[in-house]
Amino acid sequence: MKSPLSWNRIPRVQPDKIHRLGYRQATLPQESWPLLAYGNGRSYGDVCLTESGTLLLTRGLDRFMAFDRHSGVLRCESGVTLADILALVVPQGWFLPSTPGTRYVTVGGALANDVHGKNHHVVGTFGHHVRRFGLLRSSGERMECAPDRHEDYFRATIGGLGLTGLIEWVELQLMPIQSPWMWVESRRFGNLEEFWSLNRDAETKWSYTVAWIDCLASGSKRGRGIFLAGQHAPPQANLPSFKERSRRMAIDPPVSLINHLSLRAFNALYYRQPVNPCGALQHYQSYFYPLDTIQDWNRIYGRKGFFQYQCVLPPSVAQDGVAELLNTIAASGQGSFLAVLKTFGEKPSLGMLSFPRPGTTLALDFSNHGEATLRLLDSLDAILREAGGTLYPAKDARMPADLFQSGFPEWERFADYIDPAFSSRFWRRVTS
Amino acid sequence: MNSLKRIIIFGATSAIAEQTARQLVARGASLFCVGRDSSKLDAVVHDLQVRASSEQRVDGKAADLLDVSHHESLLDAAEDFLGGVDAVLIAHGTLPDQKACEASFEQTRKEIDTNATSVISLLTLLANRFERQRSGVIAVVSSVAGDRGRQSNYVYGAAKGMVSIFLQGLRNRLARSNVSVVTIKPGFVDTPMTAGMDKSGPLWAKPEQVAEGIVKAMTKGSGDVYLPWFWYWIMLIIRHIPEFIFKRMSL
Numbered sequence: 001m002k003s004p005l006s007w008n009r010i011p012r013v014q015p016d017k018i019h020r021l022g023y024r025q026a027t028l029p030q031e032s033w034p035l036l037a038y039g040n041g042r043s044y045g046d047v048c049l050t051e052s053g054t055l056l057l058t059r060g061l062d063r064f065m066a067f068d069r070h071s072g073v074l075r076c077e078s079g080v081t082l083a084d085i086l087a088l089v090v091p092q093g094w095f096l097p098s099t100p101g102t103r104y105v106t107v108g109g110a111l112a113n114d115v116h117g118k119n120h121h122v123v124g125t126f127g128h129h130v131r132r133f134g135l136l137r138s139s140g141e142r143m144e145c146a147p148d149r150h151e152d153y154f155r156a157t158i159g160g161l162g163l164t165g166l167i168e169w170v171e172l173q174l175m176p177i178q179s180p181w182m183w184v185e186s187r188r189f190g191n192l193e194e195f196w197s198l199n200r201d202a203e204t205k206w207s208y209t210v211a212w213i214d215c216l217a218s219g220s221k222r223g224r225g226i227f228l229a230g231q232h233a234p235p236q237a238n239l240p241s242f243k244e245r246s247r248r249m250a251i252d253p254p255v256s257l258i259n260h261l262s263l264r265a266f267n268a269l270y271y272r273q274p275v276n277p278c279g280a281l282q283h284y285q286s287y288f289y290p291l292d293t294i295q296d297w298n299r300i301y302g303r304k305g306f307f308q309y310q311c312v313l314p315p316s317v318a319q320d321g322v323a324e325l326l327n328t329i330a331a332s333g334q335g336s337f338l339a340v341l342k343t344f345g346e347k348p349s350l351g352m353l354s355f356p357r358p359g360t361t362l363a364l365d366f367s368n369h370g371e372a373t374l375r376l377l378d379s380l381d382a383i384l385r386e387a388g389g390t391l392y393p394a395k396d397a398r399m400p401a402d403l404f405q406s407g408f409p410e411w412e413r414f415a416d417y418i419d420p421a422f423s424s425r426f427w428r429r430v431t432s
Numbered sequence: 433m434n435s436l437k438r439i440i441i442f443g444a445t446s447a448i449a450e451q452t453a454r455q456l457v458a459r460g461a462s463l464f465c466v467g468r469d470s471s472k473l474d475a476v477v478h479d480l481q482v483r484a485s486s487e488q489r490v491d492g493k494a495a496d497l498l499d500v501s502h503h504e505s506l507l508d509a510a511e512d513f514l515g516g517v518d519a520v521l522i523a524h525g526t527l528p529d530q531k532a533c534e535a536s537f538e539q540t541r542k543e544i545d546t547n548a549t550s551v552i553s554l555l556t557l558l559a560n561r562f563e564r565q566r567s568g569v570i571a572v573v574s575s576v577a578g579d580r581g582r583q584s585n586y587v588y589g590a591a592k593g594m595v596s597i598f599l600q601g602l603r604n605r606l607a608r609s610n611v612s613v614v615t616i617k618p619g620f621v622d623t624p625m626t627a628g629m630d631k632s633g634p635l636w637a638k639p640e641q642v643a644e645g646i647v648k649a650m651t652k653g654s655g656d657v658y659l660p661w662f663w664y665w666i667m668l669i670i671r672h673i674p675e676f677i678f679k680r681m682s683l
């Protein structure tokens with residue numbers, strides 16, 4: 001069987017074995033270790049990959065176990081995707097309290113990376129809405145973990161990068177909604193300073209906030225972009241009709257279609273798109289998951305793949321730090337289609353290795369031009385180091401060990417909870 | 433068009449059957465599921481219950497279908513639970529180790545019992561019930577392997593071939609009673625049954641794809657259905673290769 005890749009298609013590594021899980025009561029392989037769960041491969045990097053041992057494919061664990069329509073408590077197997085959940089619960093008036101920018105991730109993957117959404121400043125991370133989960137260890141032991149049960153394993157497994165064992169099932173507390181539509185306001189801002197003031201105001205008023213920025217603009221236009229604020233719409237009679245159009249990127253171009261010229265053109269155009277400062281209704285699918293309409297969009301970067309770079313900077317240095325990162329990127333001429341800027345809220349993450357923390361997060365992707373790209377990322381690392389920031393493991397294929405260890409100070413304590421049979425390429429890389 | 437509201441599924445823990453069950457539930461059906469392994473069956477049934485509306489009913493019972501003496505009571509339990517039966521899907525099966533069968537008649541007999549005898553026991557009972565009722569759908573997952581014997585899996589092929597021919601006769605018998613008899617012949621499907629095989633290449637289908645074809649065939653009351661469709665053409669060719677050539681081929 002062809003070895004699965006992660007979303008950015010770097011690195012390409014082959015485990016010794018690939019094992020598909022189908023039913024929960026199965027036991028874990030007792031040979032060909034290390035083991036590692038692979039959900040839907042929507043991480044950008046090697047948290048879901050191993051170049052030796054056995055990759056456990058979890059998508060076969062895709063059953064709902066129980067759903068209480070009155071309380072919004074849902075229990076399901078760990079290979080169920082957020083798309084499956086939304087299809088089930090949205091028509092019944094419920095929603096995921098926290099969701100990443102694609103719905104094609106598994107519940108197990110969302111838990112293991114303790115993912116966050118555009119409403120982090122209000123609801124915290126995915127882990128804050130997990131009531132309990134089942135963990136299967138390689139010893140055969142099955143542990144039910146909850147805030148008041150095996151609390152240490154609960155905190156280790158949330159954001160635990162799949163290293164504490166196999167998450168078999170998860171119980172979530174969903175959030176009530178009155179409509180599948182969102183009320184969304186979008187505004188253009190001309191530079192970073194304008195972003196900060198818009199954002200400060202919007203965070204107090206809106207449950208979802210995020211900004212897209214043109215990372216190639218410099219000088220007085222540095223950090224120009226579009227600010228999107230949203231909330232779930234109230235129930236209303238006059239809803240527009242919605243039909244999701246889906247397209248597929250059907251070929252692997254030999255070279256990346258994202259180059260200096262196409263980027264500049266795209267970013268300039270995107271910045272000039274019509275905005276809606278008075279607000280408008282938007283269906284939740286196109287609001288939360290714009291990229292999901294183009295299946296396999298990651299192939300646009302060609303066979304060599306791409307790097308995603310998502311960092312967080314502490315509040316005190318965020319403004320200067322973001323400005324400096326953007327200066328460096330604009331000067332390099334290598335840029336990103338989708339540079340996303342968002343401030344995290346104050347709610348402390350539960351996981352020992354959770355990424356979200358108070359501060360500002362900037363996410364960018366870069367075509368893989370080999371050495372030139374790696375050099376640029378190294379220079380961005382230097383800015384992070386200086387500022388006391390760090391990178392998101394879910395989106396990393398190359399960070400140096402020191403940046404991980406300084407950014408995740410609980411990593412050594414966390415190591416006590418790792419299942420002796422589990423490891424990933426990421427973990428070996430950042431701890432060696 | 434047959435209305436599929438109350439359905440019994442045998443072998444409900446099979447990957448193909450489970451996907452079919454999900455699609456049937458999404459169309460508003462009530463289901464009674466039979467599977468061999470009770471914990472797997474519970475997982476399947478709970479999932480379907482979550483997917484069903486409060487008007488639909490879904491439950492199941494664990495049974496090893498090799499034990500044909502329980503077949504009658506299983507059908508009674510299902511009929512009680514559903515309040516009548518519109519359709520039945522029989523999907524259980526095993527893919528024998530051909531070499532082991534060549535070495536042992538006992539092994540061969542067991543495979544034939546699982547894939548053919550147990551199915552024919554169910555069909556005998558169902559045929560009489562549906563004949564009296566004068567409506568309904570009987571669908572069975574046979575296989576393209578039943579269309580011609582090949583050295584690599586003729587025990588499986590013979591059992592599936594027996595089922596296919598039995599169904600042909602049954603269809604003929606029940607046509608005047610307004611009962612549809614549907615023979616499903618999948619090609620290669622990516623399921624646990626074929627776990628050991630190399631699944632690259634364009635011939636492999638996903639269980640949800642095959643499930644879609646099954647639901648359509650049951651609704652329309654089609655006869656022999658190859659899934660995906662191109663297997664019709666592949667098997668047409670394979671059936672027509674002259675035996676003196678076929679016997680020398682390594683298939």
Ligand SMILES: Cc1cc2nc3c(=O)[nH]c(=O)nc-3n(C[C@H](O)[C@H](O)[C@H](O)COP(=O)(O)OP(=O)(O)OC[C@H]3O[C@@H](n4cnc5c(N)ncnc54)[C@H](O)[C@@H]3O)c2cc1C
Nearest residue numbers: 039040041042043100101106108109112115116161162167
């Ligand atoms: C378009 C796009 C937008 C995104 N937007 C965001 C965003 O806004 N916010 C955000 O936080 N992330 C975002 N992500 C990243 C994504 O949400 C995470 O990488 C997510 O964890 C991927 O889930 P997955 O099911 O694909 O898991 P994988 O990528 O396959 O695995 C992720 C990790 O989970 C572990 N794992 C998976 N299943 C299990 C299990 N059953 N038991 C134990 N461990 C398990 C793996 O070992 C691995 O360490 C985005 C990704 C894409 C492609």
Ligand SMILES: NC(=O)c1ccc[n+]([C@@H]2O[C@H](COP(=O)([O-])OP(=O)(O)OC[C@H]3O[C@@H](n4cnc5c(N)ncnc54)[C@H](OP(=O)(O)O)[C@@H]3O)[C@@H](O)[C@H]2O)c1
Nearest residue numbers: 445446447448468469497498523524525575620621623625
């Ligand atoms: N996969 C293919 O390529 C393919 C091609 C053509 C036809 N088919 C046919 O499709 C059907 C479904 O198979 P699948 O591919 O979905 O494989 P599967 O997931 O392995 O399903 C086979 C099922 O049959 C059940 N079963 C076996 N013996 C049984 C018994 N004595 N009593 C009750 N249940 C029994 C198994 O139960 P347990 O889970 O308890 O073992 C299992 O759930 C089978 O009839 C198969 O022959 C498959």
